[in-house]
Amino acid sequence: xxxxxxxxxxxxxxxxxxxxxxxxxxxxxxxxxxxxxxxxxxxxxxxxxxxxxxxxxxxxxxxxxxxxxxxxxxxxxxxxxxxxxxxxxxxxxxxxxxxxxxxxxxxxxxxxx
Amino acid sequence: xxxxxxxxxxxxxxxxxxxxxxxxxxxxxxxxxxxxxxxxxxxxxxxxxxxxxxxxxxxxxxxxxxxxxxxxxxxxxxxxxxxxxxxxxxxxxxxxxxxxxxxxxxxxxxxxxx
Numbered sequence: 001x002x003x004x005x006x007x008x009x010x011x012x013x014x015x016x017x018x019x020x021x022x023x024x025x026x027x028x029x030x031x032x033x034x035x036x037x038x039x040x041x042x043x044x045x046x047x048x049x050x051x052x053x054x055x056x057x058x059x060x061x062x063x064x065x066x067x068x069x070x071x072x073x074x075x076x077x078x079x080x081x082x083x084x085x086x087x088x089x090x091x092x093x094x095x096x097x098x099x100x101x102x103x104x105x106x107x108x109x110x111x112x113x
Numbered sequence: 114x115x116x117x118x119x120x121x122x123x124x125x126x127x128x129x130x131x132x133x134x135x136x137x138x139x140x141x142x143x144x145x146x147x148x149x150x151x152x153x154x155x156x157x158x159x160x161x162x163x164x165x166x167x168x169x170x171x172x173x174x175x176x177x178x179x180x181x182x183x184x185x186x187x188x189x190x191x192x193x194x195x196x197x198x199x200x201x202x203x204x205x206x207x208x209x210x211x212x213x214x215x216x217x218x219x220x221x222x223x224x225x226x227x
Contacts, residue, residue: 001172009153032214043117043203043218044156089155093214099144099163099207100171101216103155 002027004092006104013080014112021107023090024072030092033073034101035064038087047088048075080111115139119204119219126194126226134189134222136204144207145187146216149173149200156203162187194226 003026013019025033031052036044050057050064050073057064061080066073077084090104120135138145146161148171158171160179168179176198178190187206191198201223207216 004155006155034216036218041220043205043220045218046215049215095209099146099161099205099216100158101146101148101156101205103148103157105153105155 002030002092002094002102004090004102004104006090006107008107009105010108010110012110012112015080015082017080019075019077019080019084019109019111021075021088021090021109022072023074023092023104024070025092025102026071027092027094028071029094030102031095032093033064033066034091034093035075036089036091038089038106040086044089077109080109082111082113085109085111117204117206117217117219119202119222121222122220123223124225126191126224128194128196128226130194131190131192132194134191134202134204134224136187136189136219137185138187138204138206138217139185140206140208140217141184142206142208142217143184144209144216145181146171146205146207147177147179147187147189148203148205150203150221151200159189159202191224194224196226198224199226200224 034049038044063076091101147159148156162181
């Protein structure tokens with residue numbers, strides 16, 4: 001099956017700085033890569049996603065990049081704010097096995113005011 | 114708009130007891146899944162379903178049973194609880210329309226087995 005590695009496990013940044021979280025995947029058939037934000041006591045919530053036919057996607061302060069050749073994708077958060085503090089998960093999925101997400105182990109992001 | 118509803122939110126069981134974690138979605142999604150979340154392990158897939166009457170095993174299925182008799186409901190059964198099943202359990206439902214897909218998660222059930 002798919003194996004998703006995520007780094008770093010913890011990340012501390014000053015408010016206004018950028019944060020980058022990186023993930024690698026093993027299955028070249030994976031073609032959809034969502035990122036989830038999980039706040040304390042809540043379920044994961046989708047914040048951005050990217051498909052294998054796209055190299056980069058942006059949504060305001062959040063961007064995701066994908067390198068299919070190297071099998072890695074990254075989440076970039078610019079101008080971080082304290083409310084960005086949460087656990088972030090990357091995931092990978094094959095289009096043919098929808099509903100079967102493979103998750104990274106998560107990154108605890110802390111943004112200090 | 115309820116989305117994905119899990120009950121109960123918290124549960125304490127004794128070793129050997131059985132229980133059912135409930136999951137219901139009101140979005141008419143065809144796909145539903147159960148994950149467990151353990152510290153430092155991310156979310157791991159227990160079982161999933163691609164439609165009513167169809168289920169399959171995920172990465173960590175041992176000790177858990179599922180069934181899907183309706184589109185809306187996907188209960189997870191623990192037949193004989195063990196301390197190793199202490200975890201936070203999340204149910205998710207997802208859809209796929211062409212190239213568009215998204216998974217929605219419930220708020221979770223925190224289970225402690227003593």
